[in-house]
Amino acid sequence: MSLTTPPHFDEFEVSVFGPGRGECILVHLGYNEWCMIDSCIGSGRSVPAAVEYLREIGQASLQGVLLVLATHWHDDHIGGIADCLREFTNAKFACSTALGHEQFLTLVQLQTKSLQGNSGVDEFGKVLNVLRERRLGEINSSKVAPIFAIQDRPLMHREDPGRAFSATITALSPSDVTVRLALNKIAELMPRTNQPQRRITNRPPNESSVVLMIEVGDRRALLGADLEHSGQLGEGWLAILNSSQLKHRPAQIFKVPHHGSPNADCPEVWEGLLIPDPIAVLTPFTPGRGLPQERDISRLKTRTTNLLCTAEPKVRLPKRDDKVVEKKLKNRKRIAVDGKLGHVRVRWPVNDETAAPSIELFNGAYQV
Amino acid sequence: MQDTSSTGQLLKADTLGESYRQVDTSKFKIGHELSAGTRQSLPQTTLPQEMPANEREFLTYVTRPTPKPHRPRSASILRPRQIWEGTVVECENGSFLARVTDKTNPANTDELVTFELEEVSPEDKKLVQPGASFYWTIGVESSPAGQIQNIDRVIFRRLPGWSASSVRAAEREAKEIAQLLFSE
Numbered sequence: 001m002s003l004t005t006p007p008h009f010d011e012f013e014v015s016v017f018g019p020g021r022g023e024c025i026l027v028h029l030g031y032n033e034w035c036m037i038d039s040c041i042g043s044g045r046s047v048p049a050a051v052e053y054l055r056e057i058g059q060a061s062l063q064g065v066l067l068v069l070a071t072h073w074h075d076d077h078i079g080g081i082a083d084c085l086r087e088f089t090n091a092k093f094a095c096s097t098a099l100g101h102e103q104f105l106t107l108v109q110l111q112t113k114s115l116q117g118n119s120g121v122d123e124f125g126k127v128l129n130v131l132r133e134r135r136l137g138e139i140n141s142s143k144v145a146p147i148f149a150i151q152d153r154p155l156m157h158r159e160d161p162g163r164a165f166s167a168t169i170t171a172l173s174p175s176d177v178t179v180r181l182a183l184n185k186i187a188e189l190m191p192r193t194n195q196p197q198r199r200i201t202n203r204p205p206n207e208s209s210v211v212l213m214i215e216v217g218d219r220r221a222l223l224g225a226d227l228e229h230s231g232q233l234g235e236g237w238l239a240i241l242n243s244s245q246l247k248h249r250p251a252q253i254f255k256v257p258h259h260g261s262p263n264a265d266c267p268e269v270w271e272g273l274l275i276p277d278p279i280a281v282l283t284p285f286t287p288g289r290g291l292p293q294e295r296d297i298s299r300l301k302t303r304t305t306n307l308l309c310t311a312e313p314k315v316r317l318p319k320r321d322d323k324v325v326e327k328k329l330k331n332r333k334r335i336a337v338d339g340k341l342g343h344v345r346v347r348w349p350v351n352d353e354t355a356a357p358s359i360e361l362f363n364g365a366y367q368v
Numbered sequence: 369m370q371d372t373s374s375t376g377q378l379l380k381a382d383t384l385g386e387s388y389r390q391v392d393t394s395k396f397k398i399g400h401e402l403s404a405g406t407r408q409s410l411p412q413t414t415l416p417q418e419m420p421a422n423e424r425e426f427l428t429y430v431t432r433p434t435p436k437p438h439r440p441r442s443a444s445i446l447r448p449r450q451i452w453e454g455t456v457v458e459c460e461n462g463s464f465l466a467r468v469t470d471k472t473n474p475a476n477t478d479e480l481v482t483f484e485l486e487e488v489s490p491e492d493k494k495l496v497q498p499g500a501s502f503y504w505t506i507g508v509e510s511s512p513a514g515q516i517q518n519i520d521r522v523i524f525r526r527l528p529g530w531s532a533s534s535v536r537a538a539e540r541e542a543k544e545i546a547q548l549l550f551s552e
Contacts, residue, residue, distance in 0.1 A: 105542035198499030
């Protein structure tokens with residue numbers, strides 16, 4: 001099927017884009033209603049991947065986006081999310097409860113007066129500006145107040161008389177314990193008086209990431225964000241396993257958490273929250289040693305035969321025309337940050353129980 | 369050192385008419401070896417007494433040096449071939465990892481680059497902390513004596529510290545944002 005063909009009104013779609021500046025998941029909830037989880041911009045592009053895609057499949061889709069959710073504030077997840085929110089005028093914004101705390105907002109305000117760029121905190125500042133424009137302009141004023149995600153909170157439920165099936169988005173994290181941990185981490189990031197101004201860079205762990213279960217009819221997707229498996233009760237994946245009421249409704253599609261990293265791998269999730277042999281989608285992360293590593297791929301292949309990846313983890317470094325510069329750079333240890341943006345698309349009719357999901361791979365995405 | 373008299377002539381010759389162009393300046397001692405920043409102490413131009421007053425006035429004007437930016441004699445000239453802005457991501461074991469953004473060609477993807485702490489000048493070393501910002505330049509430096517050297521240089525930005533009042537202002541704004549945006 002062509003990339004530009006829109007989904008049928010009764011098709012569940014999970015489109016995963018990555019790794020540009022960030023990563024992004026678009027979910028079609030049926031009846032041209034969409035939600036977007038995180039955001040990314042392809043290398044050398046200015047328009048977020050989700051906006052480009054929805055424009056390609058039909059301008060009406062832009063108005064169909066009802067929810068934009070940031071799983072956490074790291075810039076490898078939310079590049080261009082404010083531009084998306086501005087474009088999706090019917091969408092509400094959602095994020096972790098921890099990010100609604102005044103201490104985080106103070107951090108955002110300080111950052112907006114200091115070094116800009118390359119920090120997810122900047123992007124949050126832009127999101128607040130979009131919400132402020134809506135409030136002050138009295139446009140979409142019902143779409144101003146964010147929805148704060150916490151464990152087991154339903155974020156959206158669609159069940160109209162005109163719908164043949166319902167659609168529900170439920171936050172499975174963060175737990176109360178992880179919100180407290182995240183707030184401690186935010187407090188550590190607060191600058192002290194006279195401390196030189198610096199950028200706020202990504203800091204592990206990703207304990208307050210928002211994991212989602214999206215149910216459209218009987219089709220379900222578990223979106224793992226960057227949630228880690230600390231092994232502590234009440235934190236990370238164990239908190240979800242201990243409280244989830246969804247064990248009897250396992251998901252068929254899984255967005256593998258934290259780019260396949262071993263620190264996010266929890267075998268009980270595969271046994272308790274997913275069907276056997278689910279469709280699993282990975283987005284690589286190029287900085288550092290890169291994720292997933294070969295051993296991560298091997299481990300994941302023991303869990304499912306349907307492992308898909310949006311792009312190769314290794315990215316080619318840009319060449320410079322200046323030979324002197326290129327010669328100097330050869331002596332440096334360098335890694336490209338933004339990879340080639342690939343796209344995995346899974347579509348699955350909701351009304352037809354016998355229908356199989358169709359998997360399509362674009363721009364270098366591949367089956368592992 | 370430059371002969372600024374010719375620079376001065378170019379300023380006015382086009383606007384003052386043909387008669388001035390016909391003046392044979394080679395007869396006159398109108399050139400000076402001028403150092404930048406010495407405009408105030410410029411010696412008077414020596415002009416022949418037989419020269420008409422208006423020409424004398426003009427040549428005095430045109431030989432006045434145009435102001436030059438102050439540059440000490442010892443300064444080297446750096447011609448950058450490539451500039452990045454970097455942010456320190458982590459520091460360990462005498463090196464640091466930084467995310468760099470290409471300022472020469474912004475279409476290029478950001479890169480993570482490892483630098484040795486030894487590449488940083490001693491007075492900048494204390495600035496190497498996660499989140500710190502610096503400029504990385506690859507270029508050519510010409511010394512006053514004309515020697516040329518390829519350089520690969522990291523210079524950290526010295527940004528002001530956060531004041532107590534700016535932190536308090538941010539806290540106040542955060543409260544206002546919460547009141548404005550977080551209720552229906």
